[in-house]
Amino acid sequence: MQVPHPIQPSPPTNPHKRPHPQPHHQPHLHLHFPQLPHHALQLLTHLPPSPSLLFWWNRLIRTALRDAAPRKALNLYKQMLCLGWNPDHYTYPFVLKASGELPTSSCVGFSLHSHVCVNGYESNVFVSNALVAMYGKCGVLGDARKVFDEMSQRGVCDGVSWNSIVSAYARNGEPGAALGMFVLGGEVDAVSLVNVLPACASGGKEVHGYALRSGLVEDVYVGNAVVDMYAKCGMMGEAKKVFEGMEVKDLVTWNAMVTGFSQSGEFDDALVLFEKMWENEIELNVVTWSSVISGYAQRGLGFEAMDIFRKMILSRSAPNVVTLVSLLSGCAAVGALIQGREIHGYAIKHMLNRPYGDLGEDIKVQNALIDMYAKCKSFDTAHSLFNSVLPEERDVVTWTVMIGGYAQHGDANESFKLFSLMLQLAYIPNAFTISCCLVACARLSALRFGKQIHAYVIRNRFESAMLFVANCLIDMYSKCGDVDTARYVFNSMVQKNFISWTSLMTGYGMHGRGEEALQIFDRMQEAGFAPDGVTFVVVLYACSHSGMVYRGIKYFQTMQREYGVIQGAEHYACMVDLLGRAGRLNEALDLIKGMPIEPSPIVWFTLLSACRTHGNVELGEYVAGRLLDLESQNDGSYTLLSNMYANAGRWKDVARVRSLMRSAGIRKRPGCSWVQAKKGTASFFVGDRSNPQSQEIYELLADLIQRIKVLGYVPETSFALHDVDDEEKGDLLSEHSEKLALAYGILNSAPGTPIRITKNLRVCGDCHSAFTFISQIVDHEIILRDSSRFHHFKKGSCSCRGYW
């Protein structure tokens, strides 16, 4: 068979096959190399290996690389090996580049390296340079450096070698080493600048200056890298200046600006630029679209992200994995299940299980889908999707999204099961996994499990993520009722950030330890952290839960003047709570009336809650009216109003509210409590008799109530009736979920150990009083967490000192 000469290939002809239709915009390609890959491959597979024809294999591999199909390139390489061909020093740089572009493991790279050595090409400078680059992209810095050092010992390093090693350090989070090698390298070209600019985290003014002086800034790659460097440093002013000064801009330049604005919080500017790209009829690529979609998604604007996606499809731009992952995270953020399903359909059709597609890419879409379904509370779909991913294809994110989904939106116990299964199957959790488990612990107040996770963290050093993990531990310990251990974790931190301080302060606030919270507030400022809006919410919350009315007012008054933090609706809500708990209802009302911004439902709700506590029906009715105008679907508002009437003995009004609720189709959320004991977590609804120990529980409860009555406990009948629901029988005082949980806790805990109870709603007043008395006669400290705060009952008193 006649084979075209390799140097000037003439088109191979096959009369039996019509040429494939070629895109119209590539006429030259069509003329010179029609169907090159297809026919050449056919020829090559039928020819005996010969060095003079190796050219064709190399050419095929290069073509695959140009088509951004590295897996295909590697398959070609495999194929040629199978057919008995020997690669040469031209082949290796291509295949090494291909393996570097695969998002998954370095295994391929290692075996290619061994092929290189076996065939004796490691002394070729091109091959060695490609090896350095490949190891850099696979994140194997040590081997990149080893190859580089061997070259430099032989004295064969060229400019490309230096550029490659700089790039290796820069892209693997070693900016210092990258800059060091850049300085050592001496010879500087455009590529050197492009490689070193990402390492200039705190501004690369010098490199930018050099680019200007040398004229290399004219190179559009260099200009883009400069724009991107400023954008990543948050110096959008500088970025914009460079952008406007660039004579040659390309799509990447625009994209870098759009992303820069979006990531530095100036999303409106990003959108302006995006519009401008439309107007200038710049052909947008997948990066542009993904960038805008991710901008919306990160701001929780899932529906807007969806609109951009539709626009993208209409303009015939092909979404890729990144686009879908961004989009799904937007759907997850707003719980947009329908839209999420739409994306799922799109993914099945266009994205998953493609030939030459990469499994390492597929798993990212799968993870994002699982996350989306879990956050949209479709746990069955999420779990079956999770199960459908083969265990060997799962990665740590697959596990983490599933664990996190259950922890935050579903069954936290399920998180624990998954976590232990994950460890059994020898997957390595990362800081995010740990964080999700700690969220689950906090939700259930599962202190024992939380301590096990803490122990795991100590055994398996989390080095660079330790700050993040420790912050999560502080939160977990606080929410599990052990703020002293939270403090211990805080004290032992080598490095603290804003979140560390805020978390601990929140912890003290929750436990009514306002003095300590305010000490932390002062120490935090001494440590150089300026308080912001969130900090003041925490401060005011701590004051109100500790009865520190005067100081709360003081902070509220000075936060704007002295700290420059503008008062938002959330701060007003805290103040209403603070005044309300102290019984200063009219002052709270005046505060709301004087608000410069529209009062949010939560502000009115807080006042209504205070009206109920203090039995001010007249004001309560007014407040309820305002509240229901704003938000008529919240079961809590109706319950408060009804309880308030019950308190005042106005049973007709109670019935009126109940029927109002019924006609609006609103049901009271049932109270539920759970308790940790030796046997694990047990949960109880009102009048619950499903627990196997039910009989003992009710007997113990009756006994306890008899005994505390002697001590002066009087059942508060107003509360007894407050929860009476026409449909619910047996809603008696003694059957409240928290009382059942307490009895279970006493039955199943060793004397002297604290009993930890969590309730989904606010604790009822009668239970609070009963708990106080019971703590006098049992050998247990009782730690009760309700939806508002913690109550530590000890020897006949409660930590909330009446501010509950």
Add this chain to the structure above:
DNA sequence: ATTGTCGTCT
């Protein structure tokens, strides 16, 4: 032949 810019998840 080899080194180069922009977008993603927990």
